[in-house]
Amino acid sequence: MAPSAMSRSNDWTKSLSDAQPVPYWLDDPGRPRPQPALTGAETCDLLVVGGGYSGLWTALIAKERDPGRDVVLLEGREVGWAASGRNGGFCAASLTHGLSNGLTRWPDEIHKLEELGARNLDAIETAVARHSLDCDFERTGEIDVATEPYQAAELKDWYEEIRGKGLADGVEYLDADAVREQVDSPTFRAGLWDRRGVAMLNPAKLAWNLKRACLDLGVRVYENTPALTLKPYGAGMAVRTPYGGVRARTVALGTNIFPSLVKRVRPYTVPVYDYALMTEPLTDGQLASIGWRGRQGLGDSANQFHYFRLSSDNRILWGGYDAIYPYGGRVRAEYDDRPETYAKLAGHFFTCFPQLEDVRFTHAWGGAIDTCSRFSAFFGTAHQGKVAYAAGYTGLGVGATRFGAEVMLDLLSGERTERTELEMVRRKPLPFPPEPFAWTGIALTKWSLARADAQGGRRNLWLRAMDKLGLGFDS
Missing domain, CATH: 3.50.50.60 (FAD/NAD(P)-binding domain)
Incomplete structure (x- = not known):
């Protein structure tokens, strides 16, 4: 979902002028006091x-x-x-x-894994009620959206494959008109809506x-x-x-x-840094301009993908795309803030939702994710x-x-x-090699994924080799 109108970059950066470099969810006056330290x-x-x-x-x-x-x-x-x-x-x-990752790695037990996963999510919903966990839990589901013609074809083929394997319960294929009826973006060409398999909450x-x-x-x-x-x-x-x-x-x-x-x-494990933006609350008119009445989570189908959702007060969280691995795998607070990624994400946001051109961002943040192979x-x-x-x-x-x-x-x-x-x-995954091999391999993989996105999803020799090794870098 990379932007095509680069001349608007100044407008995109203006939208970030008031963004605080702290996670929106943690910037809460109701944040509880910590328990005392152990002495x-x-x-x-x-x-x-x-x-x-x-x-x-x-x-x-x-x-x-x-x-x-x-x-x-x-x-x-x-x-x-x-x-x-x-x-x-x-x-x-x-x-x-x-499901794709699970089916590739554990085809013989994927039905059991899917069953256990569904039971686990049901148990979380039960715990929310039993313990009165006030966390804005909404069982809305999630839509994987295609933003390129090849992605739309791949989504349709994937839907037919999982239907044939009995793994499409609760999943609905949406063509361009149907997906835009749910959430209106000129970039959306198709979608797969998992109606029950994902909930939105305040983390x-x-x-x-x-x-x-x-x-x-x-x-x-x-x-x-x-x-x-x-x-x-x-x-x-x-x-x-x-x-x-x-x-x-x-x-x-x-x-x-x-x-x-x-x-x-x-x-x-190695740390990969992920970044996100949060908008100001949308007005009724702004929200009406994009629909989104079902409040589903969304993610696009590119290798370098975005994830986005509505908060309880109708802000849009927009994250993903860049995944930054620091040399040596160090976890440091200074990596949590990356203005060049925020500018990139803002541009992608307005390409997805041009009808929200006047919206501004209030928060911009990042942090480390524990990634394994x-x-x-x-x-x-x-x-x-x-x-x-x-x-x-x-x-x-x-x-x-x-x-x-x-x-x-x-x-x-x-x-x-x-x-x-x-x-x-x-069984365990393959461990990561020592430096400089880990950094070189991850950098080459990231470059290859971006190249695949730009070339109709075609995976180069490096990515095909990773697939054969069972590393399966596809997101």
Whole structure:
């Protein structure tokens, strides 16, 4: 969806003049105060490290499974401050970063993975009601839109393929007129509407409300308490913190892109920086000019894709396209702000919605996503099964992290379940090579994906080689 009228670039940048370089979701006067930091020594049955979705769901479900279990959660800063609080708010049923990725990697168990994913999203909706999680949850579905003729043909072929495999339940193909009846953009040529498989929500409010639910069930939550080391201690494990420590029978690690306390896990993820804009609230007239009465999430079909959705107060979040990997895989705050990407995104926004030419952006932000080579989460244990971890959600973890929490708890209990028997759970992705090979490979892949978008989707020799290796770089 790259812009064609480059002469308007000055107008695009004017739309950013008031944009604050902070995540819209976290810029909330109702943001809860953090819990006190841990000082002294604690003991517990289960220690959860990480106060994003992975850790919060793990602590909550652990208490739901066994209300008598003593659970402690440590967060290095504030709950939801990182990827969990600044993402796009797309809560998808898919556990495999989309059906295409899952079908390519696990064709023999894709029906089971789809079933488990649907049940997981239903369980999130149930939890929202049971625990009164005030997070603007809307089960609107999502439309994948084609903006080029070749993409429209590919969407139609893909729809016919998944129909033939019995995987199109709740999915509807939309031609150009039908998709523009849902959301009116001159760039839209076709769409696939997954009516039930995605919900929209406020990601920061979900994290904050999960913290509150954990506290209500008796989880002891300590914020501004980084876990510094992880070592065996007697029959359990010990974690050192700046002002104390925790001894626990078992430990669940939900640290995702931040360096794992299990060092051998670190080569399996790299940080990729993603960026987003948020508009001011649309007027009734502006909203009417684009339709969007169904409030679905949207994403386009390019390799370098955009994702966009409406907030509860009718702002448009517009993100994606650029995916920036910093040399050495370092996670640094200065990478969270990238004006050149904001200008690019603004131009693409007005190409998609020229009828909104007077709209301005109020927020512009970015942050790191934990990416692995198969684009979907991986799992494992360490220290003779006393430590479990889940990571690698690659930007689609709002929903899948709840499933990952269930997997970690299953692994820690030693149970054989329908989750732990999955090939997806039993096998790991390929690790990333050391520098400079990681940076070179990722840069070549990004260049190749952009070239494919410009050449009717044709994948070059590099991308075809990645496909054969099972890396499958397609988004």
